[in-house]
Amino acid sequence: MTRPQLLLVAHGTRNPRGVDMIASLADAVSEKVGPTRVAFVDVLGPSPAEVLRDSSRPTVLVPAFLASGYHVHGDVPQEVAASGHTAVAVTRALGPDPILARVLVQRLEAAGWRPGDAVVLAAAGSSDPRALRDVRDASRMLSSLVRTTVRIAYVATGSPRVPEVVGTLRAQGARRVFIASYLLAPGLFHSRLADAGADGVSAPLGVTDSIVDLVVQRYCVGARLVLAR
Known part of the structure; x- marks a missing residue:
């Protein structure tokens, strides 16, 4: 069975350093779990719906948020529904942890x-x-x-x-x-x-080995869910 891809969904920022950080996190995660794509719910694109429409591959969506507010409980499920993708598992947010x-x-x-x-x-x-x-x-x-x-x-x-x-x-x-x-x-x-x-x-949390592992943990839980459907 095809291994699910990972979709890392972040808020979005106009600061290029912030965009680069999310890209670096996705790159580091991809070395452990395979193809990892990035989407944003605000400020810039692509949106989660746009990325999901681009592939029918089973997908684990990991919200790269430190708390689960409107973006996690509202935007993310709306984007998944709008995409029409039928094989998506949404994990819990990164934080708190x-x-x-x-x-x-x-x-x-x-x-x-x-x-x-x-x-x-x-x-x-x-x-x-x-x-x-x-x-x-x-x-x-x-x-x-x-x-x-x-x-x-x-x-x-x-x-x-x-x-x-x-x-x-x-x-x-x-x-x-x-x-x-x-x-x-x-x-x-x-x-x-x-x-x-x-x-x-203190500096922002950024990319560390332990945060990469945290994303991988979320992915593994989501992968089991999406493959069991």
Whole structure:
């Protein structure tokens, strides 16, 4: 039976570094599972429906999102339905996941964070309560690793915003405050964090061996589902 292809679906960004990062992730995953294509739900194309219409091959769609909000629960199934493709398995999003929490710690340490420093988890934000719940889960995972309370703040949608939380921690006596960027790729949202008043900002999660393995894990679960139909 034909091995399913993998369709990695991301949000989309006008920042070429962000686009390149998603392409690099897809390339790294393809070395382990075979053909991997990329689609975007916003900003740029191709859309998931366009990619799916281009092939009748069984497909595992992995949402490259760190929380499951409207794009995952709304856009993705609508795109699959619009494509008319009948052999698609949609996995759960990449986050939250303990693997991502460990990468966040690595990124924080690279930015200069040390035990005892305050941590703010900066997420893009969403009006979808399911996504906000996922962010809370991510903060708990990170908190268990850094052994301190991790405050949540949002870059674009929702409150409190990142500068507000950083300021509150300063007012409460925190000597050093670090922002853990809960973003997958460089772009407008990550660039805003530099002006939030923290002592350091971690790099986006990006491409690591463990994140590649996480995508592969999602793919393997989806492949079993789509081949069992």
